[in-house]
Amino acid sequence: MTATGGPLAGVKVVELAGIGPAPFCSMLLADLGADVVRVDRPGTAGGGDDLLNRGKRSVQVDLKHEQGPEAVLALAEQADVLLEGLRPGVTERLGVGPEQCWKRNPRLVYGRMTGWGQDGPLAHTSGHDVGYVSLTGMLHLIGRKGGPPQVPANLLGDFGGGAMYLAVGVLAALLEARSSGRGQVVDAAIVDGTAHLGAMLWGFFGSGGWSTERGTNLLDTGAPYYDVYETADGEHISVGALEPKFYAELLDRLELTGKVPDRDDASNWPELRATFAETFKQRTRQEWTEVFDGSDACFAPVLSMAEAEQHPHLAARQTLVRRDGTLQPAPAPRFSHTPNPEPGPIATPGAHTEDVLRDWGLPQGLLDSGAMHSAS
Numbered sequence: 001m002t003a004t005g006g007p008l009a010g011v012k013v014v015e016l017a018g019i020g021p022a023p024f025c026s027m028l029l030a031d032l033g034a035d036v037v038r039v040d041r042p043g044t045a046g047g048g049d050d051l052l053n054r055g056k057r058s059v060q061v062d063l064k065h066e067q068g069p070e071a072v073l074a075l076a077e078q079a080d081v082l083l084e085g086l087r088p089g090v091t092e093r094l095g096v097g098p099e100q101c102w103k104r105n106p107r108l109v110y111g112r113m114t115g116w117g118q119d120g121p122l123a124h125t126s127g128h129d130v131g132y133v134s135l136t137g138m139l140h141l142i143g144r145k146g147g148p149p150q151v152p153a154n155l156l157g158d159f160g161g162g163a164m165y166l167a168v169g170v171l172a173a174l175l176e177a178r179s180s181g182r183g184q185v186v187d188a189a190i191v192d193g194t195a196h197l198g199a200m201l202w203g204f205f206g207s208g209g210w211s212t213e214r215g216t217n218l219l220d221t222g223a224p225y226y227d228v229y230e231t232a233d234g235e236h237i238s239v240g241a242l243e244p245k246f247y248a249e250l251l252d253r254l255e256l257t258g259k260v261p262d263r264d265d266a267s268n269w270p271e272l273r274a275t276f277a278e279t280f281k282q283r284t285r286q287e288w289t290e291v292f293d294g295s296d297a298c299f300a301p302v303l304s305m306a307e308a309e310q311h312p313h314l315a316a317r318q319t320l321v322r323r324d325g326t327l328q329p330a331p332a333p334r335f336s337h338t339p340n341p342e343p344g345p346i347a348t349p350g351a352h353t354e355d356v357l358r359d360w361g362l363p364q365g366l367l368d369s370g371a372m373h374s375a376s
Contacts, residue, residue, distance in 0.1 A: 011080050020085070022083050057352035107177050141220055227239060353372055
């Protein structure tokens, strides 16, 4: 079913099936109302609980069939955007690269998602999130003093530095294409986006305000008032009381006003940290949550994914929703004039081939020839 509503209603997106950041980007576009058609290979298993395929439609195309490239080009001819996450040069060899698509649709925005980018010494080598964020310096700064770097799942690289930058790039190119009539390639490399995410920290580093010694800086657990602490029940809470007025409230709720050394002298940080750690161990996470309820002390309980749904604020905003029994994040951000559609169902490979042929005006012969397959 085609998504309706949302600020991208009417925008058509073709996604060449892949994993990770490119599918996340197309899911985001679908969340915003775009009609996203995912091109899967015949025989591909899928559906299930893969939320990156929600809100999309799927067709199956055999690119090894003599008419396979024509099927993708026919889709590209009707589309506004094409997304792919293959190694550089692969789509060109398949016959569906940018130049081949532009012959059919000069306005097409061609989004390319890779780890290393379309050029450079590593462009044709394999990689994963942890390697990309390692090279940018961003992994090095995550962790505690004296400890190793801590891997932030694949949120920083694949989705933060990758998919989100691809989405911004595609939307910018789409806006430009509407005035110029010309599409362009969006070369979204995870290394580029991850480095860009660190802009503020690069500024700190350049001015001498950020040490390369991990866990000694203001925002990397170096400061005891911006850290995580264990509670009496083995759970954890976080505090981020950077501003003086918030820090004063933190001390007030902890009943430590006038009992701790000056935080502005970093030599006092070990003593201050020890006091905070000892204090937070005296009560459970829930008890501390009640103590800080309604405060501006920048306090939060550290919740698991299983617990987050029940938090009153997230529940009130419906930040997490259930569809067909599956817990998932609601579309974000939100819009006042063109509200997002509800999260769409997870696409089963090939389930929408015939619908897309009809809706996008593609010739039935592509299905009859065997270049396209239908699982319906």
